[in-house]
Amino acid sequence: MPGAAIIIGAGDATGGAIAAAFARDGLVAVPVRRTAEALAPLAERIAAEGGRCLSIGTDARDEDAMIALFDRVEAEVGPVEVAVFNIGANSPMSILEETARRYRKIWELCALGGFLMAREAARRMVPRERGTILFTGATASVRGGAGFAGFAGGKHALRALAQSCARELGPKGIHVGHIVVDGAIDTDFIRSQFPERYARKADAGILDPEHIAANYVMLHHQPRDAWTHELDLRPWSEKF
Template structure:
């Protein structure tokens, strides 16, 4: 039976790099974004490289859609061996201007969707007593910065979810990890909006998505005698 890696939030930078890395490792990369059209270029790129990939559109905040996604993958693609939850939802507003709608939406995207993804991943992995679940965190997972009340609240919640799941599922053979991505990532957003920061790329001063993906692959392949639960990644010049 084929094996699959499900990447929720397989975007143009980190998520796409993770999908490519797991595909190179021999798993079918199941690339998931809000619509199938958004993820199709990545799927075609992976296939053109001689690897296997499938694309799905799914609102990760919808319980029905997430359940259907995992059922579809298990039935038609292969056994889910790895799941990466990689939705960001980073916003910055002064607390006096933060609306309840924005706060709730950020929580739904970065925390509630993580719960749905983690629960369904556990559901299909538990009968096999094997698998890897990785949640992508951020600096805001550890400390709330000014203006980041919604983002930090959601990322704190996601980190707590990962800890709880690791303690429950680890003894049952499922590796749950949480990564703290502490620093700017090489993306078009950073290039266009923070040119001074992006200029540090030549000095390895911003995070390379391919390097992040390599660390995720290492997490997936760790022997269970020495599992990492929390891994923080930052450029060598980043203060912490």
């Protein structure tokens, strides 16, 4: 049976590019968003490139739904070889105006969803002693900016989860990686909301989703004696 690559948070930019990259690499891409209908353009793209795809709509914060997702993929597609958590939840708000409800939701999207994916992936990968679990981080994973208390808290928690998983699962044959994407990405949101920043694209000053995705595939293929746990990606012009 062919292997599967589950991408939680397969949006129109980075997540979709990651799904398409793993499909080109020979796995069956399983892009996941809240609604399956939103994945139709991505599924068409993957099919047009000769890849295989099973689009699934589910809520990554729902424990039962995540268990069902992995059960379905293993039954209908094949063993999960790669699991990627790519939910962003980047929503700025002053600490003076932040609410408990919003803060909790951001944490659920960033951290709880990542935990549920990692646990379900690990439960299936460990008996086979192989597999790759990757988490998409951000600048907020390593430093909290003004107005990003909720996002930084969630992304810091996700980074800690990745470290804990790597230490426990590495000896069991599972490669766990955390990718810090530090910089603006070539998306419709950046183009429409930050035109000055988007103008840097002409000089390779913002991240190309396809180039980000290529690094995820590279991590999956790393030999066990030279695994990368944390990889940071940023344009040459980004300060760090």
